[in-house]
Amino acid sequence: MRHTIIAIALLCAVDVSAATTYNDDSCDIGVTPAATLLLPYFEVDIDKPPKLARTTIFSVVNTSQYPQIARVTLWSDLAFPVMNFNLFLTGYDVQSLNLHDVLTTGAAAGMLTAPGDRSLPNDVNPNHASTLCDRFALPPDVLADVQAILTTGRGAACPSDQAGMAHTAAIGYVTIDVVNSCNVTFPDSEAYYGELLYDNVLIGDYEQFNPDPVIGNFASGSPLVHIRAIPEGGPAGVNVATNFRRTFYDRYTPRVSPHVDRRQPLPSAFAARFVQGGKGAFNTNFQIWREGLSGGRTCADYKKNYLGSAAALREFVRFDEHENPTIRMSTVRILVPITYSTLPAVSSTATSSGIFPPLSNSGDVGGWIFLDLTNPAWVTSSMNAEGRFAVAFDAQTLGNGCSPSAPSETIGPRVNTTP
Amino acid sequence: MLCAVAADAATTRNDDSCDIAMLPAATLLLPYFVVDVGSPAAGAKTTIFTVINTSREPRIARVTLWTDLAFPVLNFSLLLTGYDAQAVNLYDVLTRGTVPQTLSGECEAGGPIPSNVLDEVRGALTVGRVTNCGSGAIGFTHFVDAIGYATIDVVKSCDAVFPTSERYYDELLYDNVLTGDYEIVDRNPIAGNLAAGSPLVHIRAIPDGGPAGLVTRTSLPYTFYDRYTPRTYGGSATMDRRQPLPSVFAARFIESEAGGLDTSFQIWREGVTNGSASCRDYYDRNYHYLQMKLTESERFDEHENPSGFRCRALCPAPYPHLPPTSTVPSSYALFPLLSVSGGIGGWIYLNLDNGGSGTYSSARHSQNWVVVTMSAEGRYSTAYDATALANGCTPAPAAGATIGPGPNSTP
Numbered sequence: 142m143r144h145t146i147i148a149i150a151l152l153c154a155v156d157v158s159a160a161t162t163y164n165d166d167s168c169d170i171g172v173t174p175a176a177t178l179l180l181p182y183f184e185v186d187i188d189k190p191p192k193l194a195r196t197t198i199f200s201v202v203n204t205s206q207y208p209q210i211a212r213v214t215l216w217s218d219l220a221f222p223v224m225n226f227n228l229f230l231t232g233y234d235v236q237s238l239n240l241h242d243v244l245t246t247g248a249a250a251g252m253l254t255a256p257g258d259r260s261l262p263n264d265v266n267p268n269h270a271s272t273l274c275d276r277f278a279l280p281p282d283v284l285a286d287v288q289a290i291l292t293t294g295r296g297a298a299c300p301s302d303q304a305g306m307a308h309t310a311a312i313g314y315v316t317i318d319v320v321n322s323c324n325v326t327f328p329d330s331e332a333y334y335g336e337l338l339y340d341n342v343l344i345g346d347y348e349q350f351n352p353d354p355v356i357g358n359f360a361s362g363s364p365l366v367h368i369r370a371i372p373e374g375g376p377a378g379v380n381v382a383t384n385f386r387r388t389f390y391d392r393y394t395p396r397v398s399p400h401v402d403r404r405q406p407l408p409s410a411f412a413a414r415f416v417q418g419g420k421g422a423f424n425t426n427f428q429i430w431r432e433g434l435s436g437g438r439t440c441a442d443y444k445k446n447y448l449g450s451a452a453a454l455r456e457f458v459r460f461d462e463h464e465n466p467t468i469r470m471s472t473v474r475i476l477v478p479i480t481y482s483t484l485p486a487v488s489s490t491a492t493s494s495g496i497f498p499p500l501s502n503s504g505d506v507g508g509w510i511f512l513d514l515t516n517p518a519w520v521t522s523s524m525n526a527e528g529r530f531a532v533a534f535d536a537q538t539l540g541n542g543c544s545p546s547a548p549s550e551t552i553g554p555r556v557n558t559t560p
Numbered sequence: 561m562l563c564a565v566a567a568d569a570a571t572t573r574n575d576d577s578c579d580i581a582m583l584p585a586a587t588l589l590l591p592y593f594v595v596d597v598g599s600p601a602a603g604a605k606t607t608i609f610t611v612i613n614t615s616r617e618p619r620i621a622r623v624t625l626w627t628d629l630a631f632p633v634l635n636f637s638l639l640l641t642g643y644d645a646q647a648v649n650l651y652d653v654l655t656r657g658t659v660p661q662t663l664s665g666e667c668e669a670g671g672p673i674p675s676n677v678l679d680e681v682r683g684a685l686t687v688g689r690v691t692n693c694g695s696g697a698i699g700f701t702h703f704v705d706a707i708g709y710a711t712i713d714v715v716k717s718c719d720a721v722f723p724t725s726e727r728y729y730d731e732l733l734y735d736n737v738l739t740g741d742y743e744i745v746d747r748n749p750i751a752g753n754l755a756a757g758s759p760l761v762h763i764r765a766i767p768d769g770g771p772a773g774l775v776t777r778t779s780l781p782y783t784f785y786d787r788y789t790p791r792t793y794g795g796s797a798t799m800d801r802r803q804p805l806p807s808v809f810a811a812r813f814i815e816s817e818a819g820g821l822d823t824s825f826q827i828w829r830e831g832v833t834n835g836s837a838s839c840r841d842y843y844d845r846n847y848h849y850l851q852m853k854l855t856e857s858e859r860f861d862e863h864e865n866p867s868g869f870r871c872r873a874l875c876p877a878p879y880p881h882l883p884p885t886s887t888v889p890s891s892y893a894l895f896p897l898l899s900v901s902g903g904i905g906g907w908i909y910l911n912l913d914n915g916g917s918g919t920y921s922s923a924r925h926s927q928n929w930v931v932v933t934m935s936a937e938g939r940y941s942t943a944y945d946a947t948a949l950a951n952g953c954t955p956a957p958a959a960g961a962t963i964g965p966g967p968n969s970t971p
Contacts, residue, residue: 172948
């Protein structure tokens with residue numbers, strides 16, 4: 142259950158130069174060790190037995206010889222931070238978590254274990270404030286509340302406001318950050334930025350399973366989104382200058398030091414392939430993570446992450462295999478009621494949904510869709526066919542998170558700015 | 561005729577980064593393909609890849625299929641109109657000779673591959689033999705499975721020149737506009753019934769843009785096509801301007817006979833043959849235990865218990881080595897054994913540097929790429945790229961060095 146931390150961290154306001162050699166000052170998101178990992182979408186059938194339940198499994202690896210602490214935060218699909226726990230990773234550790242286990246038992250691994258022969262002792266990370274890490278276990282009433290928020294969007298923390306969308310499965314996203322202690326602070330608290338570390342040492346992947354032999358019987362997987370701290374290294378709570386003009390945690394960071402997290406920003410324009418229909422009964426879903434618009438200071442804020450003009454999508458254009466374009470666009474029209482196409486902070490939407498432009502009348506069942514999601518985002522294409530084949534891979538980004546927005550009439554690769 | 565002028569880059573789209581990211585690129589690499597050319601389509605394993613032109617201008621993409629010993633065996637061009645997407649099922653290419661038809665002027669290429677040529681191509685990719693090479697093996701033998709890798713480059717014409725030829729670099733363009741993905745589908749309901757997919761490897765030209773054949777300064781210390789680029793008549797070793805690939809990876813594994821869990825690594829490695837290689841060189845050099853050795857491999861289980869090998873100068877021959885492309889189970893003896901802890905999962909550190917080669921333009925590490933494929937219970941399968949622990953501009957660590965992320969050098 143969410144803990145309300147009201148203490149404000151003592152963030153050093155001094156701009157100091159980066160004391161690091163591991164700094165390529167690039168906005169490009171690659172699959173390289175990072176300080177934050179994003180699981181952009183999870184879906185878990187918490188009301189079904191493990192043999193039939195859809196679930197999401199993710200793994201986190203510490204690629205360094207130093208011990209690291211990774212703070213795992215589960216968010217609802219309206220970007221409400223629901224629960225968190227810590228993984229104490231000894232040097233070269235790997236930990237896998239099945240979210241079905243976490244969300245049905247309220248427990249997860251993460252205890253401090255003895256280091257291996259090539260790992261350094263568990264108390265040598267100079268940036269750790271503490272290595273006291275208890276095994277994570279949620280009391281039953283708190284677990285029930287977590288389940289309620291992730292499935293119905295309602296919970297004790299926000300009894301009269303939607304903190305998530307309603308669906309039978311638990312749906313949301315996960316962030317995993319290197320931190321300096323096994324505290325329970327959330328990223329939407331300013332105190333979090335007194336704990337956040339900057340070591341690009343974590344890697345990870347995730348798999349989505351649908352074991353139901355009737356409606357699923359397949360799995361797909363992808364790397365987690367690897368978000369680096371640039372420059373990297375150094376202790377928590379120090380406001381080191383970064384060349385980024387915005388950062389991943391931008392909307393939560395203290396206003397006196399908005400880029401204190403130093404995390405790479407995500408891009409907003411994507412090219413995502415689809416195949417839909419045809420003899421193979423193909424389906425494509427886009428799993429879309431979007432930066433919420435609300436800093437989430439009050440319960441009433443979370444619905445802003447789905448409703449209204451601020452959550453509008455800028456432009457989608459579908460190209461079939463003969464390059465025939467079809468469009469759907471949010472436009473601002475004076476004195477005319479406006480219907481916005483919106484998506485919440487995280488969603489899985491079939492490409493046959495009305496939110497995307499329709500198929501052309503060429504008869505083509507495949508092609509790609511240009512997505513201008515307005516805000517920093519991430520898109521994964523998940524395809525399945527014949528009830529037995531499934532693949533998932535990240536959509537291509539058409540620029541990095543430092544690229545300026547392009548005029549809507551120009552679809553194509555953007556300038557990959559080096560910050 | 562290569563223009564000998566070293567010009568500054570006339571481009572605004574240049575982030576001078578060695579990092580391989582999923583951004584539109586000038587070269588796409590399909591690091592491994594497998595096609596069962598001996599079975600009917602309904603039950604055959606195949607690899608399907610898709611190439612998208614994300615720009616509104618038309619582009620020509622040259623697809624080159626290479627054997628698993630890096631012998632270039634077939635090429636064809638895709639004329640991509642603005643915003644085009646073309647899917648290529650390699651089963652169709654290798655069994656029916658079907659390549660996507662293009663219908664524009666000088667690019668009236670495509671159409672069926674003549675049957676005699678197709679036989680040669682299949683022979684090269686399945687048993688490693690082509691008529692012109694006599695008894696020299698230019699690929700491994702894997703019976704009905706055609707195995708190799710593919711490169712896809714933006715070029716200026718629908719010519720049929722291969723990347724191994726210096727003339728190729730008169731045709732190669734530099735526009736970072738292509739994206740793509742691939743799927744490996746095993747339709748056999750008994751042995752397979754699985755599919756796995758991943759993005760192609762997106763290799764950008766830095767700086768991007770400009771005409772073919774122009775030697776433009778790049779900050780990259782060496783490039784993807786380094787061993788094939790022209791060194792004479794005004795050429796330049798870095799003239800392709802393609803980002804180099806890394807050499808050090810972290811790849812996760814899970815393996816358990818009881819749970820039916822398997823992991824295999826699809827490993828692409830830069831060979832050591834250049835454009836003047838003879839037929840015999842492909843086997844003798846691209847699978848040589850010294851020239852294609854692995855530097856180090858270390859397995860960490862879920863309790864961080866390490867087990868590994870390091871190949872320093874005096875380690876006993878034959879060294880662990882791998883050809884330019886292969887799929888290798890993580891349980892294979894090439895990799896360190898599972899620890900005795902009983903852990904069935906963990907990750908493997910792979911330093912795939914071959915130690916360099918005289919065909920490379922400088923003393924440098926070799927380039928590599930690793931994809932992790934996991935399967936379970938004959939019904940689940942996933943594939944994704946392993947994590948590079950540093951980019952291609954970062955020198956590979958020596959055997960026995962501290963394992964960890966490397967400095968991601970900006971060129």
